[in-house]
Amino acid sequence: MTAAPLAPVNYSTAVDKVGAGPRIRTAVRAIIAIILTIIILIPVVWMGMTAFKSHPDAVSVPPVVFFQPSLESFVSLLTQRRQLTNDERAEFAARTDLTWADQLMLQRGQVIIGESNFRAQLINSIIIAGISTVFSVGFAVLAAYAFSRFHIPGKDDLLFFILSQRMLPAVVVTIPIFLMYKELGLHDTHFGLILLYTSFNLSFAVWLLKGFIDEIPREYEEAALVDGYTRLQAFRKIVLPQATTGIAATTVFSLIFSWNEYAFALMLTSERARTAPPSIPLVLGVGTIEWATIAAGSLAFLIPVVIVTFVLRKHLLRGVTFGAIRKG
């Protein structure tokens, strides 16, 4: 006689859920985590605050914590302006067809004369970082799968060779790359930066993804193979969905690198393909450094990466638990 199956236990019976001592330990852990989070977030929060400060508030000493929020810095980020003389200022003040943005700038004695390059640069950033991320993750998934599953002569050497690309500080080769890009006509092109970022990201992405694909049991694909699928179909229907976590993590890392890259973007672009990072510090105002505008630019610059990371967070947090294979 076999016993009737027991009802499933749907609550955790882990021992650390019981007793006062473990509970205190959990609380201490939580408090430490919260403190660390706050410390990490301080610069970001300060940047966010500065972005909404008016020009005088942003540079006041001691710093203002409570202030009247203003969109002044965002307007100056997105526009080009001219300083008005006192006569012109009176004339403008009398006009009634001014938008809220015009009026905001008028308080600083400036008139909007056109759009700034920031929007175009942000779009450049999105194009270049986006495409280079898709390329590096796409190529890396194929390479990692091959390294993980196939017998490749000299596999270890090849993997080391790929990794060795990260051993040289990239900035060291800026000048040669600059000269080569000039010669090849890649200077100040989107393709030039996409190519560069893809190759920078590939080595890291291959290694990261290989780890994740190694974790996927071969039986999954073998089951698909005997069930009548080709290797490519098995890869698409089985390996890719199982590797979602790894692909998500690699995507975020690659995107953040391409998105934040500064030195090469500064050297290899000037007008058409200039991305946001080298431009933000150059928003120098007339006579002073416009801290509020720089903060506004940095905040706007953060948003796309935050959105992508937020969308992928479920996959990032899920970890490498593959339910259906029992070990041992």
Next chain:
Amino acid sequence: MATITLQNVEKKFGDVFAVQPLNLKINNGEFIVLLGPSGCGKTTTLRMISGLEAVTSGNIMFDSKDVTWLHPSERDIAFVFQFFALYSHMTAWENIAFPLQAQGMMRHDIKQRVDDVAQMLQIEHLLDARPSSLSGGDQQRVALARALVRRPAAFLMDEPLGALDAEFRETMRAEIKRLHISQGATTVYVTHDQIEAMAMSDRIVIMSNAVVQQVGTPAEVYHDPANLFVARFIGSPGMNLISATYSSGSIRLPGGNQYAVPDHWQSKLQNGLPANGSVIVGFRPEAARVHPEGRLAAQVYADDLHGGYSMLHLELEHGTVIHARSSRETSYPIGTPIKFDLDPAMVRFFNPETELAISNGRAS
């Protein structure tokens, strides 16, 4: 359904044989178990039949078709893995339907086939669940359903019960056996569990060190092991094997015992043993019968109650202990002198140099 023929199939990894050249004919509808300790080449053999592993040389035929170099997907086989290999990103239903989708079958027909097989395995209520929320036994049922739904030419199973709890294992063993009988499909089943092999198979292929040791029905490998390895490996405990010396119709056993060899064995022993007459006598625990007038003497070394019977450990002399089954009614204190007899029909003889059994003349 198909007859599977392996002709001189071998597998080498570098210079090491994973499977030495192997010849085997698996009949249509037969349940064959590949049995052996881990690393003996049984799983490699199964994977070569499936096409997941390429052969180093030799041919594999399904009926009269040479499939040696066909892709696994072209062989019309189903494979059941030890750890189920259910796709965790699909529901049970999608898992079962997956092989049918590969064939480009119509959605309506797929539904019909999945429903049929789910009903057969009584897993209809699990079809919407993800594999990770199922118990081990239910996961294996889904994996079996995925194999059955194809109606393939052959089922290949690689220790399908190895990952299950003991309780489930018994149930699933019976389920697989019933399925095999109702489907009549050629099945090749790999296990290291000799009880499983005895219980389920039509024939057992016993492998060790990349070599097939014996092919036979469960009764054959149990009663007439081809060599010492099979004698030790089959049975729990294995066959009693005692080093002894033969001379003119009688065998001198340890502890001063003499065993009179039945007449029809004598000439075979004369021819089959080394010149010095050294022999290994083998017999199953149930062949040794405790009897007050028995001709063999020993001392009780230990006495284990196994429920329906007890297992006596008898010491013939220091260091030579044999197992004998006895009824559970009588208990024997340790150290009791005891007499027993051997059932002459169940005694086997092995050549200690070749480790092979001396043939008893019957075709096996």
